[in-house]
Amino acid sequence: xxxxxxxxxxxxxxxxxxxxxxxxxxxxxxxxxxxxxxxxxxxxxxxxxxxxxxxxxxxxxxxxxxxxxxxxxxxxxxxxxxxxxxxxxxxxxxxxxxxxxxxxxxxxxxxxxxxxxxxxxxxxxxxxxxxxxxxxxxxxxxxxxxxxxxxxxxxxxxxxxxxxxxxxxxxxxxxxxxxxxxxxxxxxxxxxxxxxxxxxxxxxxxxxxxxxxxxxxxxxxxxxxxxxxxxxxxxxxxxxxxxxxxxxxxxxxxxxxxxxxxx
Ligand code: DGL
Numbered sequence: 001x002x003x004x005x006x007x008x009x010x011x012x013x014x015x016x017x018x019x020x021x022x023x024x025x026x027x028x029x030x031x032x033x034x035x036x037x038x039x040x041x042x043x044x045x046x047x048x049x050x051x052x053x054x055x056x057x058x059x060x061x062x063x064x065x066x067x068x069x070x071x072x073x074x075x076x077x078x079x080x081x082x083x084x085x086x087x088x089x090x091x092x093x094x095x096x097x098x099x100x101x102x103x104x105x106x107x108x109x110x111x112x113x114x115x116x117x118x119x120x121x122x123x124x125x126x127x128x129x130x131x132x133x134x135x136x137x138x139x140x141x142x143x144x145x146x147x148x149x150x151x152x153x154x155x156x157x158x159x160x161x162x163x164x165x166x167x168x169x170x171x172x173x174x175x176x177x178x179x180x181x182x183x184x185x186x187x188x189x190x191x192x193x194x195x196x197x198x199x200x201x202x203x204x205x206x207x208x209x210x211x212x213x214x215x216x217x218x219x220x221x222x223x224x225x226x227x228x229x230x231x232x233x234x235x236x237x238x239x240x241x242x243x244x245x246x247x248x249x250x251x252x253x254x255x256x257x258x259x260x261x262x263x
Contacts, residue, residue, distance in 0.1 A: 001026040002211065003062025005053035008036035008148050009242055010182030011068030012249040014091065015231070017204035018066075019250075021212050021220060024228040028060045031256075032263065034236035037144045039113020039180070043075040046115060050076035052263040054084055056234070064214075066207060067091065070112050070179045074119040087214065094206030095177050096125045102199045103175040106133040109168035109198075111190075112179030114139040122179055136171045140164045140180075147182045150245050153189075161186060162193045169194060178202040185249065234259050 002022070004015055008031050015029055030053050032038075038046045050072040054065055065080060066089045067073045073090035081088050099108050110122040117139040126133050142160050151157045168176065176198050178184055184202045191200050231254060235242060238258040247253045 001061045002064045003028050003057030004066040004068045005030040006069040006181055007038035008033050009245045012246055013181050013184045014068035014204045014207055017208040021208040026230045028057055028062055029233045030056055031235045033242055038071040039115050040141055046071055047076040047079050051083055054080050056263055068181050070116045074116045074121040089207055091203040091207055092121055095201055095203035098201045098206050099175050099177050100129055105174045106130055107173045108135050109173035109176040110137040110179045111140050114141050116179050136168055138167055144182050147185050150241055152185055158189050161189050165193050175199045
């Protein structure tokens with residue numbers, strides 16, 4: 001069973017990719033909606049939350065963990081691995097790999113939460129491969145709450161996206177990494193505001209491809225059955241809005257199960 005966690009509902013963008021590429025796998029998801037956002041919390045707090053999220057998933061039977069959260073991926077993966085000794089997949093390396101495959105001029109922008117951007121993890125990993133790359137990062141702390149609220153197409157959201165992207169536009173980036181698993185939900189607005197010449201990268205499909213390879217599964221065929229695996233979605237707090245956002249991401253209604261008590 002694959003256990004996936006995020007601070008909230010945004011990590012379902014990774015679940016969506018897993019369902020497409022690994023439809024026979026059993027998946028259990030935890031969105032820590034009671035404590036979202038993680039992106040404005042200290043690395044120590046995010047690590048503690050990530051360990052508690054992982055404990056919950058392991059108790060549900062997870063044997064592989066996906067940190068579907070850039071913030072947790074940037075500060076907590078080593079602690080998860082050291083504590084649970086399970087395969088742990090994170091979302092940063094796959095996005096870095098894709099960006100290096102795509103970028104023609106190695107002028108790469110990264111948007112993410114404050115904790116992710118301040119960790120400098122994207123710059124570090126990109127430069128490990130291509131020291132000459134120019135990497136420009138920008139924290140966008142207002143986007144996660146707007147997305148969790150379902151404000152995806154509001155004019156206010158479009159204005160805020162535009163404002164956040166101005167410094168990256170000025171730098172003439174050719175590739176933009178969505179360094180937060182919530183941001184694919186704003187990808188249309190982000191693409192419109194950053195311009196059509198910029199390739200926008202998110203890690204969901206790349207993480208799912210890594211898992212597919214890790215599990216040694218045969219390539220998917222067009223006439224393969226659409227599903228077969230089980231899917232359970234847990235949240236630490238449930239509201240109608242979370243239900244709506246989850247339905248929008250997955251394209252179908254799957255009940256959110258509220259966990260009993262604290263994590
Ligand atoms: N989806 C999380 C990420 O990728 C959101 C972080 C947050 O809760 O602020 O970073």
